[in-house]
Amino acid sequence: MQNISIADSPRRRAPWWFHLAGQLLQPWVRIRRDPAEPATLLKAGVPVCYVIERDGFSDALILDRACREAGLPSPLQPLAGTRRKRSVFALMRRDGWLFGRKRHRSPNEPLGQLVHSLEGMPDRDIQIVPVSIYVGRAPNRDSGWFSVLFSENWVMVGRFRRLLALLLNGRDTVVHFAEPVSLREVLAESGELPPPRFARKLARVLRTHFRRIRAAVIGPDLSHRRTVVDDVLRAEPVRAAIAATAAKEKISEAKAWRRAQKMMLEIAADYSHPVVRSATFLLSNFWNKLYDGIAMHHFDKARAAAPGHEVVYVPSHRSHADYLLLSYQLHMSGVVPPHIAAGVNLNLPLIGPILRRGGAFFMRRTFKGNAMYSVIFNEYMAQLIDRGVPMEYFIEGGRSRTGRLLAPRAGLLSMTVRAFLRAPRRPVLFQPVYIGYEKLMEGKSYAGELSGQPKEKETLFALLRGVGGLFKQRYGHVTINFGEPIELTPLLDAASADWRSASADPDSRPEWLGGVIDRVAEKIQINVNRAADVNPINLLALILLATPKHAMAENDLLAQLELTKSLLLELPYSDRVTLTPMDPAGIIAYGEQMGWIRRIKHPLGDVLDVEGEQAVLLSYFRNNVLHLAAAAAWVACCFLNNRRMSRASVQRLGRIIYPFLQGELFLAWDEEGFGTQLQATIDFFVRRGLLETTGEGRMLERAPGQDDSAFQLRMIARSLIQAFERYYIAVAALAKHGPHVLTAAELENTCTLTAQRLSLLNELNAPEFFDKALFRGFIQKLRERKVVWTDESGKLDYNSALDDMVRDARVILSREMRHSILKITPGGERDVVTDEIALEPAAPVPPASSTDADTSAELHQRHVAAEHEGHRAQAVDATADAGEQEGTQGDLPL
Template identity: 80%
Template sequence: MQNTSSADITARQRAPWWFNLAGQLLQPWVKIRRDPAEPAALLKAGVTVCYVIERDGFSDALILQRACREAGLPNPMQPLAGTRRRRSVFALARRVGWVFGRNRKRAPNEPLRQLVRSLEGVPEHDIQLVPVSIYVGRAPTRDSGWFRVLFSENWVMVGGFRRLLALLLNGRDTVVHFSAPVSLRSVLDESGDMNPERFTRKIARVLRTHFHRIRAAVIGPDLSHRRTVVDAVLNAEPVRSAIAASAAKEKISQAKAWRKAHKLVMEISADYSHPVVRSVSFLLSNFWNKLYDGIAMHHFDKARAAAPGHEVVYVPCHRSHTDYLLMSYQLHMSGVVVPHIAAGVNLNLPVIGPILRRGGAFFMRRSFKGNALYSVVFNEYLAQLIDRGVPIEYFIEGGRSRTGRLLAPRAGMLVMTIRAFLRAPRRPVLFQPVYIGYEKLMEGKSYAGELSGQPKEKESLLGLLRGLKVLRQRYGHVALNFGEPIELNPMLDEASADWRTLGDDPDAKPEWLGTLTDRVAERIQININRAADVNPINLLALALLATPKHAMAETDLLTQLELSKALLEELPYSDRVTLTPMNPAGIIAYGEQMAWIQRVQHPLGDVLTVAPEQAVLLSYFRNNVLHLNATAAWVACCFLNNRRMSRSSVLRLGQIIYPFIQSELFLPWDADGFAVQLQATIDFFVRRGLLESTGDGRVLERSPGQDDGAYQLKTIARSLIQAFERYYITIAALVKNGPHTLTGTELENACTLTAQRLSLLNELSAPEFFDKALFRGFIQKLRERRVVWTDDNGKLDYVGALEGMVRDARLILSREVRHSILKITPGSSEKEISVTETPTPAPTVVPSHLPADVSDEAMHDRHVANEHRAHSSTPSTPVASGSDDNDAIR
């Protein structure tokens, strides 16, 4: 090898004067962000460094030299030690000339050949290749001009003039990504006796794949050409078979059937456009700034760390039309690829539809029934996205929640996702749950109207224009909480050991697929709830809606808010639940600022109230976090109509009711876990003085009705009491009509009518009280537990266990509520629910129809005497749970 003097090396290290001058001219226009911030830690000391950039360009060389200088890395413009190369950098794609205005590219085989040759015969010599990706204007901010968006980074290899404009417009948003170095000596040794030419091609291919993956991670996959995806769908074997079947069934030509399939896939497919995504993100920056006071993301770093190497499927809760816009915007601004989003075809409106489509939306019809060709085409399109590694987003609830609760999942998209993965399990699927929490909803009034019986207003361009008036209001803060991700592979392993063999049969529908899909759907909903964000409006709703007139004295409200925060802090529901840092006084002030509550001044102390129309809307935000309060609410419910109960009775009844509230609220515990939570909650109430524990911890007693502790327990209990009233309505309607009388649908209708009438008579502010879906879910759970089943005629039959549930209901629901339900519930004239006295001696609960201060005090001594007799006669038996009366359903 030719020797070179140190003087010659020093001379050659100096870049040409015009190169240095260009660097100085460019410096004010370019601001570099290195990723990682300290790339020197990646390098191996004492080993020659050669940088590899994706595209050849004068500006890229200038940016690379400056980034290396600022990071303290070897100069890329110096000669490469041990070789004849004049620079320590080369590009994978190099421009060598121009033909009719279009640049020709030459592969980097020659530089790689030189590097490989330099290692031959010198076993102690090594070169570390450092791939460096340079992106100019990846994500313009809201302070950037819209014109800059057009010159942001994309997949097209642009010419020198366009690159110059990009630097002038977006140079201050330049990212230089240093990847981990690759030892050329190690790769060469591992290749064995591979031909040098073949080895060179292999290294070039590996580097191209690496740059492609990094670029896809930073600016999204190269899906600019919609045609390629459409062609892949139409050429897939399942679609070709469906086209042939459609032609035969409809007696049309093969060509006409193909055109029909082509029209369907064009209706479905996204037309992803990087310039549109960047343009929309630029416009949304100003839109969010006008609409919200802030958008926060929690646990996003955990989600980003889990994503590499997976096919990521985002599965957020669905509460507003802004959900998917917020998700896409926040992901884009955080440097993550915008997912392709499954949108209802009702959103494919003029003007709006094409923009959504170019932002990554693909459209689906509400039902696939009666259209086999559409079903096959849609399934194949989704499979193509998954096969190409495109991140996807869809809402498994199927539609927006009108109540604030998570809806029962609709598993159609989940089934298609799992089957697409089973067909080609190249990249493991990762479901990423996301909780989206608002402080005010644009659709709030329409939701309340729909729950009250008004028809849903169809989406239209005119309706959208009318809805622009929402920009006049402020909607507080928004939180996006990323829940614990769910890997599909472990769940598949649990379902079937041989699931990997199903790829040979694309039409396979294993027996375990339905059960697996239900388990995945339930896990997603549970993990969404486990990532809840508790904002000030949630806490105000929990407290104020629990009072008859939705009003509280300020001192009581402050105490209740402090109790709610303490409960969430001392008994955390999950490590991903976030809680507002505001203190109780700050929460009240914020509620007034957001116009959710009003202050009524009074000489004896101010009162905070909620207007009737606001109370209906506020119930939505109470329901957002109802699951976090479920355990405490159940314990408190046990003492609504009881002064004293045994700890074992609270636990026993909790075990009975838990499967139903677990199904309704997607709670995370099994039966034993729920019992542990109940014990911890009881201990919390005892520590706070809301309950007193006697009899070696076996007996629990609350204070008299007029006491502050009893008032706080009652406020907590009322957040869940309507669920038990719905359960009682269902059982009453079923038993009052008798077995073999009602179908499931008829029972749902009877329950809904009863709840509506009860709501009118009692002025309930929660329209979800008569939501048919909640009754349907409870009836379904009764079926699953074989308490209720369908006979041969399609009518419902039931077991005697319903009688026990009725007796237990007396411990929770007051006599007045139960009698109102029994009176209103429709039933057959031949079958009625009789009310009889049960020989239960020594009731331990005060009649609820008496005033609290009178009934508690007047009967307290009798309760103590009765409990004492019970203990003295059977000391080993827990205290019997009493009820306010002895009604029974027979």
């Protein structure tokens, strides 16, 4: 057989009519090759035979042109060493007509010819190249509505419809060249399989390949919704639930079946490719008017990990725009949008059917008291996973009102894991996604809900009213970051070596299952945070909200922005965290432009501040990235009320507090890793002059309170101080009441009321400070750490570790704050205040030198300047340094 190289292969001249058709079609078709240089995939010197999915004259024209433009051998030339007149054949072929009789043409025939050509010729080979051709996969913003109807789908359309698709959507044509398959190697691997059976087997493999590529490009081939509904209702668990409901309620099985069918129709999506493409067309204009841009990072890594997996997207949930944005970006990037679990409250008139056809399936807020609904929903989820449909759901259960990630709710996760255990054919891959905003559409309603206002019910009128006011504001940029994916199988392997045996009994609930689900949920939230985006608004919120009046002199703000950016760059939280490229001056200008901060002109230097209501809204964006500054904030907090501490003390106390921070902020380190991060942070502060070392690096010391470096350290510390105040409220309330007095719910309520009152007395514009969910999480973490537990009567008991936490709080919190909390907190007979005062030093320790103390004139001058620039805290700390109210000049005796 003659070997023909790619470069030297002769191009057979096409018939005149083929050439004419190509010329007529050329203005209407624009081809994008994937990959751009497919010639690099081929092996030189080996004949090439192309395989296309569907027979068609237009596909042959497109393939010939794509090969010509890429410098590949022509599909029209005879295949060397065979009797074939063309180097291409199709798997799906239309039936032809010969002398009035229908003639069926099988794809196995050309495969059989190729196999036969290699018989007795061990040195010969043929490389088979599967080529997928898609016309009009994704109409863009310039496409018309009519174009959507003729975009690519799963149906083998007629010639006239294909012609219309080329005329309308031909400029969006994708030709995908797959890796070539060596026919000789495949034949050798098949062993002694007879040629006819081998041809059938190879045809099946190629059909599977084309289905997989088509599913990845335009979505899975879903049957009509009624077919899916019927499959679910025929499933054995659902039939058993119908029978049980009929027996329990003493109704006929037919009536119970109709009720189940109604439930299923309420749940099921009705995915429609034309509707998805139409929605994409509309959303392109909507996003362009609403946002200044949508950025997406690390998508290539996510796409590379997805093939062969059942992909479950698990994004952070901060706005109703989340699922629309993610689906839109996936579709525009060439990936099929997922089916999305949505609350049944969004199944509104007009809106619900559109969402359903876009892939939304609806679920009730609770399954309690309705066993049949629970079984049906579980079975529907299992059907989606079994069919390989990508899914998306929010494990937080609802939108975050504070900007923090919420504690995960494991219901949908549990259904996913159990469905995989039942039929572990395709491995499950959870894909965390971080979605970051610069302004939220729901911002004001979130602040109102946290302040006690009832949540507004979703209605069509409310939605239309909200949409009408959207375009009156600027919402800035949106960033979608893809986190590190999580494979389910390795977690199951770690939990149980014989987990596959659990699939034998669909109703089994092995002991290790709950732990796996909890671990998956925790890893998802951690990996979402590891993919955070730090935008200009996040940085401004992190810094300005750390000042008492939410105001700073421009020079101080510029310096603090530079310090914070340097900290995030030199000590990266993760390789998937992205940071704004703007310089400090650009960040301030952008914050003013977006309306988040205002400039107050002053002869001694301009002041930037945040007004009252804006400060509440801005706290949301501080909380988005609070976890990135957790290690730095802890180190800085150790020097709020102390001039000197040892490295060992910072580390030891950090290990004590870390589990609570980790539970609240979903931090990525283990305790050892957190200790390493603390050491790196201390070294950074030393390099920047915020801390000084003595005693061969064992002791750390900050500058006096009036120094700029001490001020910068204080700003970093105060980003996290409210968390420690909440912790102190909880442990002080429990210690003040004593053991066996409060239940967990009563303690949670006491903490919430105390925080609300403290917020009113201290003008804390941060509604999340008294968020009940944060107190609930802290109390749960105390239980996990065996610091507290529930006695036989349901009351909370605790050990001496709780009293140690109360005493250790003096390292971080000022005496004034601790006493204010203890005074406000309702309690029983135990006098915690007296216990704590006894721990204070009998007399202040004098400064190490006279230079550490400020004169009264200097203090007065410092105080006036601070009032001008919103630095009240600086004046307070300068006074604290002069009298050494709380700190010591040596290491704390901890």
